[in-house]
Amino acid sequence: xxxxxxxxxxxxxxxxxxxxxxxxxxxxxxxxxxxxxxxxxxxxxxxxxxxxxxxxxxxxxxxxxxxxxxxxxxxxxxxxxxxxxxxxxxxxxxxxxxxxxxxxxxxxxxxxxxxxxxxxxxxxxxxxxxxxxxxxxxxxxxxxxxxxxxxxxxxxxxxxxxxxxxxxxxxxxxxxxxxxxxxxxxxxxxxxxxxxxxxxxxxxxxxxxxxxxxxxxxxxxxxxxxxxxxxxxxxxxxxxxxxxxxxxxxxxxxxxxxxxxxxxxxxxxxxxxxxxxxxxxxxxxxxxxxxxxxxxxxxxxxxxxxxxxxxxxxxxxxxxxxxxxxxxxxxxxxxxxxxxxxxxxxxxxxxxxxxxxxxxxxxxxxxxxxxxxxxxxxxxxxxxxxxxxxxxxxxxxxxxxxxxxxxxxxxxxxxxxxxxxxxxxxxxxxxxxxxxxxxxxxxxxxxxxxxxxxxxxxxxxxxxxxxxxxxxxxxxxxxxxxxxxxxxxxxxxxxxxxxxxxxxxxxxxxxxxxxxxxxxxxxxxxxxxx
Amino acid sequence: xxxxxxxxxxxxxxxxxxxxxxxxxxxxxxxxxxxxxxxxxxxxxxxxxxxxxxxxxxxxxxxxxxxxxxxxxxxxxxxxxxxxxxxxxxxxxxxxxxxxxxxxxxxxxxxxxxxxxxxxxxxxxxxxxxxxxxxxxxxxxxxxxxxxxxxxxxxxxxxxxxxxxxxxxxxxxxxxxxxxxxxxxxxxxxxxxxxxxxxxxxxxxxxxxxxxxxxxxxxxxxxxxxxxxxxxxxxxxxxxxxxxxxxxxxxxxxxxxxxxxxxxxxxxxxxxxxxxxxxxxxxxxxxxxxxxxxxxxxxxxxxxxxxxxxxxxxxxxx
Numbered sequence: 001x002x003x004x005x006x007x008x009x010x011x012x013x014x015x016x017x018x019x020x021x022x023x024x025x026x027x028x029x030x031x032x033x034x035x036x037x038x039x040x041x042x043x044x045x046x047x048x049x050x051x052x053x054x055x056x057x058x059x060x061x062x063x064x065x066x067x068x069x070x071x072x073x074x075x076x077x078x079x080x081x082x083x084x085x086x087x088x089x090x091x092x093x094x095x096x097x098x099x100x101x102x103x104x105x106x107x108x109x110x111x112x113x114x115x116x117x118x119x120x121x122x123x124x125x126x127x128x129x130x131x132x133x134x135x136x137x138x139x140x141x142x143x144x145x146x147x148x149x150x151x152x153x154x155x156x157x158x159x160x161x162x163x164x165x166x167x168x169x170x171x172x173x174x175x176x177x178x179x180x181x182x183x184x185x186x187x188x189x190x191x192x193x194x195x196x197x198x199x200x201x202x203x204x205x206x207x208x209x210x211x212x213x214x215x216x217x218x219x220x221x222x223x224x225x226x227x228x229x230x231x232x233x234x235x236x237x238x239x240x241x242x243x244x245x246x247x248x249x250x251x252x253x254x255x256x257x258x259x260x261x262x263x264x265x266x267x268x269x270x271x272x273x274x275x276x277x278x279x280x281x282x283x284x285x286x287x288x289x290x291x292x293x294x295x296x297x298x299x300x301x302x303x304x305x306x307x308x309x310x311x312x313x314x315x316x317x318x319x320x321x322x323x324x325x326x327x328x329x330x331x332x333x334x335x336x337x338x339x340x341x342x343x344x345x346x347x348x349x350x351x352x353x354x355x356x357x358x359x360x361x362x363x364x365x366x367x368x369x370x371x372x373x374x375x376x377x378x379x380x381x382x383x384x385x386x387x388x389x390x391x392x393x394x395x396x397x398x399x400x401x402x403x404x405x406x407x408x409x410x411x412x413x414x415x416x417x418x419x420x421x422x423x424x425x426x427x428x429x430x431x432x433x434x435x436x437x438x439x440x441x442x443x444x445x446x447x448x449x450x451x452x453x454x455x456x457x458x459x460x461x462x463x464x465x466x467x468x469x470x471x472x473x474x475x476x477x478x479x480x481x482x483x484x485x486x487x488x489x490x491x492x493x494x495x496x497x498x499x500x501x502x503x504x505x506x507x508x509x510x511x512x513x514x515x516x517x518x519x520x521x522x523x524x525x526x527x528x529x530x
Numbered sequence: 531x532x533x534x535x536x537x538x539x540x541x542x543x544x545x546x547x548x549x550x551x552x553x554x555x556x557x558x559x560x561x562x563x564x565x566x567x568x569x570x571x572x573x574x575x576x577x578x579x580x581x582x583x584x585x586x587x588x589x590x591x592x593x594x595x596x597x598x599x600x601x602x603x604x605x606x607x608x609x610x611x612x613x614x615x616x617x618x619x620x621x622x623x624x625x626x627x628x629x630x631x632x633x634x635x636x637x638x639x640x641x642x643x644x645x646x647x648x649x650x651x652x653x654x655x656x657x658x659x660x661x662x663x664x665x666x667x668x669x670x671x672x673x674x675x676x677x678x679x680x681x682x683x684x685x686x687x688x689x690x691x692x693x694x695x696x697x698x699x700x701x702x703x704x705x706x707x708x709x710x711x712x713x714x715x716x717x718x719x720x721x722x723x724x725x726x727x728x729x730x731x732x733x734x735x736x737x738x739x740x741x742x743x744x745x746x747x748x749x750x751x752x753x754x755x756x757x758x759x760x761x762x763x764x765x766x767x768x769x770x771x772x773x774x775x776x777x778x779x780x781x782x783x784x785x786x787x788x789x790x791x792x793x794x795x796x797x798x799x800x801x802x803x804x805x806x807x808x809x810x811x812x813x814x815x816x817x818x819x820x821x822x823x824x825x826x827x828x829x830x831x832x833x834x835x836x837x838x839x840x841x842x843x844x845x846x847x848x
Contacts, residue, residue: 224699227795228624255803259791259793
């Protein structure tokens with residue numbers, strides 16, 4: 001398998017509350033990392049996303065001093081992204097307090113940030129980065145190549161818990177021949193290096209104790225962090241780039257989605273970064289005081305078969321089941337008018353996305369025929385291990401009904417997030433399970449026959465592993481698009497739908513990111529009308 | 531009295547040690563490895579081993595236990611697995627929210643429940659006495675989080691008088707907002723508590739009203755109110771005080787739910803988060819401190835009862 005990796009956040013955000021049991025979102029942070037710069041976003045899912053960013057650009061009469069209050073459910077555990085701080089630290093700090101050599105924009109493009117220019121050697125093994133001039137840290141020290149070297153080494157270090165660590169394991173050495181140049185040598189070519197470097201914060205090498213303080217180069221400095229409550233940031237006066245269009249931001253952390261929604265309703269916060277429950281939406285959609293925006297999500301709801309066991313080792317059976325389920329009705333039932341069907345594992349923000357909804361589309365008649373051909377004229381039965389939090393139990397019931405129509409008998413076994421992790425992820429002892437996978441560029445999992453779902457296709461493995469060593473993004477995209485097609489035709493898993501990514505704000509606030517890729521939430525362009 | 535207090539203190543300490551042992555064992559019985567939760571799924575076995583060594587969870591249980599008891603004796607609750615911050619610091623920061631919340635609610639509840647309960651007893655046959663007992667009966671049936679939601683709906687979402695939740699970034703350095711954000715949570719706990727406390731006060735007072743000594747006092751010429759004031763209330767207070775002790779402990783623990791409803795950064799949310807992340811030091815710390823507080827409250831309630839009731843004192847010194 002190529003430089004793919006998973007980092008798995010167990011119990012990332014559980015909201016246990018008698019008022020609203022939101023459950024545990026066991027998130028798969030995974031990254032298949034293949035991208036250089038210059039990729040255009042394959043598809044923007046909604047017109048509203050474009051409209052909103054356009055509107056933000058036109059707004060003139062904003063208050064440059066306004067402090068933007070942002071409600072979030074993801075409080076960081078500490079302030080160091082290499083020390084198990086959780087996704088909240090990316091949301092608050094990526095691009096705001098810290099910057100990388102490259103940046104993954106909200107549109108999914110990788111662009112240079114602290115790098116002025118870079119060169120790749122013929123063999124693809126040596127990257128020479130020329131750093132941007134005049135960049136200084138919040139402490140006042142100038143950024144030098146030594147800082148970049150130590151920042152990259154911090155992520156690849158033995159003790160690092162960074163989710164990028166294994167993708168960056170291809171780095172053999174980092175050298176700083178002079179203050180403005182960094183040379184990175186790889187053991188094997190990795191076309192995704194710039195993409196992966198967009199996750200590496202450039203930290204002052206003299207900074208101490210960055211789990212509770214910071215010294216980055218971003219447009220904001222950390223003002224105060226009160227654990228369990230809030231984190232505030234103010235603009236950095238000496239910032240090398242464009243100054244923020246607001247007077248600072250405050251992330252307010254909630255443990256309960258209802259409390260968070262109430263805070264928005266009462267004006268205590270201006271934006272909430274993600275709506276997790278569809279039933280909470282109506283109070284905002286029907287109200288002109290609020291803007292509800294749907295961006296491109298990367299979270300996929302799927303039923304993963306254990307492709308190693310009978311009858312799921314037979315692609316025909318898997319295709320038959322895929323045809324037996326009306327995903328559109330399921331999505332409608334859970335999210336109303338939000339969310340997208342993609343027909344595969346690749347979300348629209350991945351460059352290798354193609355619409356595959358017509359492969360194994362809903363057709364119960366042909367599902368029955370295929371089951372008969374595969375040797376199951378009377379259907380069969382299996383156990384569906386279902387995580388106990390939303391939306392999985394509802395999805396399981398839906399699947400149970402749909403599959404009963406073609407003679408397949410599903411028994412639902414409800415398990416906790418912890419059990420899921422040990423029984424399914426580690427021991428791979430299951431027939432089928434439900435799970436949400438949150439990351440973009442994670443098609444790599446299908447290239448790993450040892451992954452929990454055990455999909456084993458030599459051609460897909462070849463495409464995925466070779467696509468990392470190619471010399472152009474076009475080739476990479478071509479190979480992964482092909483892999484994407486094969487898994488879809490093989491019905492490797494049953495991909496149900498892509499979650500919507502919904503951001504709600506008061507209507508006088510504009511300019512915030514909509515797609516929230518990699519849980520980032522760039523705040524510098526947020527404006528609040530006067 | 532002094533001997534009694536010493537005995538009670540010894541019992542308190544022994545209970546604390548017993549609780550510490552139970553907590554230690556129970557937490558280790560929980561499924562899930564903190565090292566896994568810390569380094570993530572992509573981690574190699576070596577990384578997990580390294581994390582275990584760092585957390586000390588690779589040591590034999592007995593060794594872990596001894597070092598845990600030793601630390602405890604020095605009031606050292608250890609370091610959080612996740613945030614790496616000293617547990618005691620985090621607890622004291624969280625207590626600065628939970629304790630005021632608990633005590634404010636408790637005193638408010640007493641202020642409301644005692645007079646209302648007495649009125650409900652003395653005027654038991656009047657219509658308002660009846661209304662009071664019905665209201666308290668209903669109040670007991672209301673779940674605390676539901677009342678919280680109702681109050682938020684009314685005072686935050688509809689009237690917009692008070693914040694719906696959260697706590698200011700600067701805490702009590704921003705006193706206006708800190709107090710504002712405490713009002714609804716305090717009311718939520720206090721109202722529920724008033725309902726149950728009122729019933730105890732009412733029934734204790736009713737008992738006293740029917741007692742022989744009160745009849746004697748009245749036979750000696752005192753008015754009903756006078757007799758109740760001079761002899762009745764002190765007697766009625768004895769059972770109520772023991773209930774108060776229990777109520778205060780329940781309030782303290784019930785704050786977990788209320789803090790969740792109002793997104794307050796108190797001990798309750800620290801406990802929940804700690805359990806989810808298998809952050810044993812945090813969970814242990816919170817539970818030990820809560821146990822200590824509950825035991826202390828029980829201790830104080832016992833002492834207070836003896837002060838109020840001379841009969842208990844004689845019994846104790848026998």
